[in-house]
Amino acid sequence: MxxxxxxxxxxxxxxxxxxxxxxxxxxxxxxxxxxxxxxxxxxxxxxxxxxxxxxxxxxxxxxxxxxxxxxxxxxNRIRCLSLHHEDYPSRLRDCDDAPLVLFYRGNADLNALRVINMVGTRHATVYGQDICLRFLTDLTELCPDTLIVSGLAYGIDIHAHRAALQNHFNTIGVLAHGLDRIYPAQHRKTAIEMLEQGGLLTEFMSGTNPDRQNFVKRNRIVAGMSDATIVVESAAKGGALITAELAESYHRDCFAFPGRVNDELSIGCNNLIKTNRAALISSAEDFVNAMGWGDAGRKPKATVQRELFPELNEDEQRIVGLLRKRPDGLQINTLVVETDVPVNRMSALLFELEMKGVVRALAGGVFRLIG
Missing domain, CATH: 1.10.150 (DNA polymerase; domain 1)
Structure with a gap:
């Protein structure tokens, strides 16, 4: 090996x-x-x-x-995760441009049941900082085991990481350089805390500088390893919008917090919403409902056990078995993680199950068993 x-x-x-x-x-x-x-x-x-x-x-x-x-x-206690390693992020593995190897130091499960990223401008306002804290504080009651991903950069990234730490979420910083340094250096203290409550992840070997083009490459990992991208604040152009575009190309959900129409750092979010490239949310509850994660903070409901559908193939039976345990439904990327079925194959299976009248598609890429 x-x-x-x-x-x-x-x-x-x-x-x-x-x-x-x-x-x-x-x-x-x-x-x-x-x-x-x-x-x-x-x-x-x-x-x-x-x-x-x-x-x-x-x-x-x-x-x-x-x-x-x-x-x-x-x-340096860094793990090298090749593409087929069991701990390699399975959501990312399904992307055509997934790194062949990732370098990881930390203790969080990169294949957590729910993974989101929060991104935005490097010039976060008090409004954006408040959104990060309020969103993650409220999310602790709704989806307490969610993994929070961002890029350890100035602005929304670092505020998302710090709000995650404050609310006892595991949080992953995806870096645009090797693990022999922390950039920016001002975020070293937060990065060290994240090693005990999340971790640091990169595709770059040690000695790699945080060059401009590396940040764009980094963004695809942020988008690809997540179920959903949440843009908090963004100007008309910026890395957060690139991450949102990548999320769309990977068939992941994208959400944005709106801002005042004359605020420069809300133009990007407002445009994402206006062009239907992101769904508008104003709270953690909005997000959880859109993703179909509403039962994450509650004990599963008792369900009536049913016989497996005899006309279904083995993969379809597995999907039905998972959905039977979750009457409120599951998001497609959760099904991909749980079954280890590639996302393109999962999409085809779910389409077949819809045609057979077994499942129903809901908003946010959620699927629920019928009956």
Whole structure:
């Protein structure tokens, strides 16, 4: 397993091919190790492989760098989660551009039953700060086990993390650099607290600087590992809107808090709502109801046990079994996590169950058993 991890890290660092192309190479050859072992045959086995990548695979320094990174991780209690590791965020795994390896230090379950991210401007106003605190304070009564994700940046990000800590939520900071540093340095104290009540996550090796383009890459992890994105405050342009766009591309729910029409830092949120790219919420209760998570803070209701539908296949039976335990319904990403069925396959299964009159689709991507 460590050998495959070394080759995967080396392939990740190799120039000449994008992440989606590297996914395809591994899928075609069966493993990252095989990509390296058969590098002389890649033009035949994987036509169109860029010459720059072929040259890079011959560079022994890639493997040495990967070995050094694993040593660094071991010394610093950092876990290296390859794409098929059981603790790799399963919601993110279903995204075409998911990182081949994640570096994680912390104690939170990245596959928690409910995961949300809160993002927004780096210039948060008192209004935005109050929303973070009020939303998460109220959420403790409704969904106390929710994992809160953000980017440890100035503004809404850090206020979301601090409000999560204050309300005893686990919270994950997704970084735009390696785990050998904290950026911005002013957030180090909060980051250390998060190691005991959540954690820090990144796709970048140690020594990677927090360069501008890395923040955009970071945003796809924030969006991809979550059931829903919540935009608190945003100007007409900004990283939060990129995260919202990514969430939509991954078929995840997106929500936004509205603001006054003449407030510069509410333009982005108001536009998301106006163009139907985000649902308007004004409270934690709005959000929980939209997601169909209304029973999360209560004990499950007793249900009448029914026989499995004989005409359903094995995957459909599993979905029905889960929905039987949750009469108020489950969100599609929760079903993906619980069954480990890829989101595209889950969508097809739920469509078939709707056609068979077994389930009903509700708002917020929630599905409920009929009858």
């Amino acid at each position: 460590e050998e495959e991890l070394i080759y995967t890290l080396a392939l990740t660092a190799a120039p000449g091919l994008g992440l989606i192309g590297k996914h395809r190479l591994i899928d075609n050859l069966g493993s990252a190790a095989e990509v390296f072992r058969k590098r002389k045959e890649l033009l035949r086995l994987a036509p169109g492989t860029p010459p720059k990548l072929l040259a890079a695979l011959d560079d022994a320094s890639l493997l040495r760098r990967a070995e050094e990174e694993i040593e660094f991780a071991e010394k």
